Amino acid sequence: MNNRITEILGIEYPIIQGPMAWLTNAELVAAVSDAGGLGVLGPNAGQTTVTKSIEETAERMRREIKKTKELTDKPFAVTLIVDYDLSFTSPILQIVIEEGVKAVLINGILDENIFKQLKEHNIKIIFRPQTPSIADAQAAEKMGADIYVATGFDEGGTVPDRVIGTFTVVPMIVDAVQDMPVMAAGGIADVRGVRAAFALGAEGVFAGSRFIPVTESPAAENVKQLIVDSTAEDLLLFRTVPSYYRSLPGKLAKKLVEMDQLGASREEIAQKMNGTRNMKVGMLEGDTEEGYVSVGTGITPIKKIQSVEEVVLELMQDFVEN
Numbered sequence: 001m002n003n004r005i006t007e008i009l010g011i012e013y014p015i016i017q018g019p020m021a022w023l024t025n026a027e028l029v030a031a032v033s034d035a036g037g038l039g040v041l042g043p044n045a046g047q048t049t050v051t052k053s054i055e056e057t058a059e060r061m062r063r064e065i066k067k068t069k070e071l072t073d074k075p076f077a078v079t080l081i082v083d084y085d086l087s088f089t090s091p092i093l094q095i096v097i098e099e100g101v102k103a104v105l106i107n108g109i110l111d112e113n114i115f116k117q118l119k120e121h122n123i124k125i126i127f128r129p130q131t132p133s134i135a136d137a138q139a140a141e142k143m144g145a146d147i148y149v150a151t152g153f154d155e156g157g158t159v160p161d162r163v164i165g166t167f168t169v170v171p172m173i174v175d176a177v178q179d180m181p182v183m184a185a186g187g188i189a190d191v192r193g194v195r196a197a198f199a200l201g202a203e204g205v206f207a208g209s210r211f212i213p214v215t216e217s218p219a220a221e222n223v224k225q226l227i228v229d230s231t232a233e234d235l236l237l238f239r240t241v242p243s244y245y246r247s248l249p250g251k252l253a254k255k256l257v258e259m260d261q262l263g264a265s266r267e268e269i270a271q272k273m274n275g276t277r278n279m280k281v282g283m284l285e286g287d288t289e290e291g292y293v294s295v296g297t298g299i300t301p302i303k304k305i306q307s308v309e310e311v312v313l314e315l316m317q318d319f320v321e322n
C-alpha cells in the first residue's frame with residue numbers, strides 16, 4: 001500500500017531505520033532496504049576505530065556506501081550532519097552525489113546552499129533536527145525538505161532539548177506544516193506504536209532502538225540480549241550536553257547519574273561520556289560496565305532477537321498487501 005512517504009523514497013513500506021553511531025553498517029542498512037523500508041548509514045557506519053581526519057571519515061563512508069550498493073539494489077540513505085562549520089558536510093555530500101545515493105537524512109541546521117545542491121541532483125531530503133519545533137518545521141517546508149521527522153523525548157541516542165514526548169510532538173508538527181509529510185520518531189517498537197503514530201497524523205515511522213536487537217546488527221550479542229531482557233523501567237536518565245541522555249545500567253552509566261545528582265556540569269558529564277566513543281565500548285564491543293548502552297523508552301515490547309525482515313513485516317503489517 002503506497003503513501004506519500006513510499007512514493008517520495010521509492011520504497012515499499014513507510015518505515016525508516018534511523019542512523020545510530022557505530023551501529024548502522026552496510027549489512028543492517030541493506031537488510032532494512034531489502035525488507036522494504038529505508039536503511040540509513042549513520043556516523044561511523046561499519047567502523048570499529050576512531051578517526052578525526054575529515055578525508056579518512058569521508059573515504060570510510062564511501063567504502064560503506066559501495067558495500068551497501070553491493071548488498072542491495074534498493075534505495076538507502078546516508079546521514080549528512082549539517083552544522084555551521086561545513087568541514088565534514090561538504091566531502092560527504094560530494095560522495096553522496098558521486099555514488100548516486102537516492103536520499104539523505106539531514107541532522108542539524110537548515111542550510112539553503114546544501115538543499116540547493118541536493119535538489120539539483122534529485123536527492124531526497126529527509127530533515128530531522130535534534131529538537132523539532134513549529135518554526136523549524138515551517139522553515140524546512142519552505143526550503144523544500146521532502147520529509148520532516150518529528151522526534152519525541154522518548155527516543156534513544158541524543159534526545160531533543162525540549163521534554164516533549166512523541167505523542168505530543170507529532171500532532172504539533174503535523175498541524176504546523178502545510179503539505180510536507182511528517183514521520184514520527186521516538187519509542188516506536190511495535191505495531192501499536194506504528195498505529196498510534198499514524199493516528200496522530202504521521203505518514204511513516206522512524207525507528208532506531210528496534211533495529212538493535214536484530215540478527216543483522218553489528219551490536220554485541222550481549223547488548224542485544226540485554227535490550228530484550230530490559231524494560232523502560234530499567235533506563236537511567238542523566239543530564240549532559242545538549243540536554244539529557246539515557247543508558248541501561250552499568251558502572252559508567254551509574255557514575256554518570258551520580259555525577260548528575262552531585263551537581264556536575266553538563267560539560268563535565270559529557271566529557272565523562274567521551275562522545276560516542278563510550279557508546280562504541282558499550283554497544284559495539286559489549287563492555288556494558290565501561291561503556292554505555294543507549295536506547296529509547298520503547299524497548300519494553302521487544303521480546304526476542306529477530307531478523308530485520310521479521311521486524312519490518314511486524315511493524316508494517318497494516319501495509320502488507322495479501
Ligand SMILES: Cc1cc2nc3c(=O)[nH]c(=O)nc-3n(C[C@H](O)[C@H](O)[C@H](O)COP(=O)(O)O)c2cc1C
Nearest residue numbers: 018019020021107155156157186187207208209296
Ligand atoms: C544507540 C543510538 C545511537 C544513535 N545515534 C544517532 C546518530 O549518530 N545520529 C542521529 O541522527 N541519530 C542517532 N540516533 C537516533 C536514531 O536515529 C533515532 O532517531 C532514534 O533511535 C529513534 O528513537 P527510538 O530509538 O526510540 O526508536 C541514535 C539512536 C540510538 C538508539
